[in-house]
Amino acid sequence: MSKQTKNKGNHDSLQITQPLNQRLNNEPLRVLSEEDWQFWKENGYIIIPNAVPQENVERLKNLIWEFDEKDPQDSSTWYAPPRAEMKMKELQGTGMVEVYNHQYLWDNRMHPRVYDAFVDIWGTEKLWTSIDRCNLNMPKKDKTATGGFIHWDVDTSQEPLPQNVQGVLSLVDTTTEMGGFQCIPELYRDFPEWVKNQPEDRDPYHPDTTGYEPTKVVQRAGDLLIFNSMQPHGIRPNLADQPRIAQYISMFPAQEDNEELRQERISSWNDRIPPQGDAFPGDPRNWEQEKYERAELTELGEKLLGLKRWNK
Numbered sequence: 220m221s222k223q224t225k226n227k228g229n230h231d232s233l234q235i236t237q238p239l240n241q242r243l244n245n246e247p248l249r250v251l252s253e254e255d256w257q258f259w260k261e262n263g264y265i266i267i268p269n270a271v272p273q274e275n276v277e278r279l280k281n282l283i284w285e286f287d288e289k290d291p292q293d294s295s296t297w298y299a300p301p302r303a304e305m306k307m308k309e310l311q312g313t314g315m316v317e318v319y320n321h322q323y324l325w326d327n328r329m330h331p332r333v334y335d336a337f338v339d340i341w342g343t344e345k346l347w348t349s350i351d352r353c354n355l356n357m358p359k360k361d362k363t364a365t366g367g368f369i370h371w372d373v374d375t376s377q378e379p380l381p382q383n384v385q386g387v388l389s390l391v392d393t394t395t396e397m398g399g400f401q402c403i404p405e406l407y408r409d410f411p412e413w414v415k416n417q418p419e420d421r422d423p424y425h426p427d428t429t430g431y432e433p434t435k436v437v438q439r440a441g442d443l444l445i446f447n448s449m450q451p452h453g454i455r456p457n458l459a460d461q462p463r464i465a466q467y468i469s470m471f472p473a474q475e476d477n478e479e480l481r482q483e484r485i486s487s488w489n490d491r492i493p494p495q496g497d498a499f500p501g502d503p504r505n506w507e508q509e510k511y512e513r514a515e516l517t518e519l520g521e522k523l524l525g526l527k528r529w530n531k
Contacts, residue, residue, distance in 0.1 A: 235382045235472060239447065241342035249335035259340070263407040263450040264436070267336045270388060270443035271327050279323040280390045280464055283353050286318050286506060297357045297462065303500035313454070314356035314462075317502040320491045322514040324353070327388060328468055329520040333443060337470035340384055340445055345522075345529040347474065349386075350487050350494050351467035356398065358457045367401060367455040369428050373448045375414075376423035383448040383471060389438035390464040398457035400444060401433040407450045426451050443468065473522075473529055481525040488524055489513060 240260050242248075248256060250267060259265040289296045303317055318324065327333060328348045338344055373381035393399045406413060406426060417427065428451065435455065438444055446452060457463050474480055483495060491507035493499035514520075521527040 239382050248339045251339045262404040264446035267443040269441050270333050271330045276390050276440050282323050287316050314354045316353040316355050319352050319493045320488050325514040329517050345473045346470040348523040349469040354465045356457050356463040362458050364456040368453040369451050370425050374423045386469040387444045388466045388468050389442050392439045393437045395435045397459040397463050398455035400436045401455050402450050402452040403431045406431050475528050484525050
């Protein structure tokens with residue numbers, strides 16, 4: 220159905236032939252409303268409120284503070300240099316927390332409301348979850364910082380265009396001042412015509428956004444943002460006085476014919492190591508292996524990992 224490629228951002232990039240936005244056998248939507256479905260198709264993103272219980276939010280948030288060896292009540296601890304060197308320079312200073320397979324992360328991936336939301340989006344029950352990390356984005360010391368970046372995590376020069384989705388589970392209530400996700404739904408909709416007027420040597424990862432104004436998206440703790448990878452997006456600087464905290468969660472059609480990828484995923488969970496690729500440097504302290512037990516998976520979790528096959 221599809222194949223795995225290594226991308227330039229913090230999410231798996233996939234070349235997927237299964238079309239997005241197709242309803243599952245014309246069955247009723249599980250999580251999205253009809254209004255949500257139309258908004259998703261027109262704007263390329265959607266927020267799923269209360270995607271996980273608040274208990275899950277609080278315990279993962281506490282784990283992130285513990286794992287990053289920072290004190291939420293002591294801002295003098297917030298700006299320690301990162302332990303892992305980011306080979307991908309665009310990820311430097313973005314607050315990535317190199318924990319991937321802890322039980323609390325898997326609990327959110329396996330939560331039925333999260334899974335069902337991606338079933339609605341993809342139109343198939345046979346999904347795999349991304350194995351990604353968390354984010355602890357500290358306030359900027361320079362409160363005059365402006366802008367933020369807009370980019371794609373997929374190569375928009377490909378034909379056919381890439382199909383994938385990405386997701387961010389917020390662990391705090393965000394505000395426009397706290398930064399966070401921004402996107403350009405108008406360019407997402409205009410892309411087929413917009414690209415006709417672009418130079419042949421355009422950067423397929425960084426669009427010319429002249430004439431467009433990014434939409435600033437805010438979330439409450441427990442809200443899951445899902446967005447189409449063809450959505451031009453980025454992060455705004457955090458100009459508030461509190462950190463922004465999140466877990467990256469996405470899902471994509473299971474690739475059970477790709478045995479190499481399936482074994483890589485199983486090893487990541489079993490050995491508590493990050494996925495392969497320059498975007499995932501891992502934790503030089505090896506805390507996941509030395510301090511935490513292997514995550515226990517539900518039957519759904521085993522299928523979302525690839526440990527069990529959907530067809531059996």
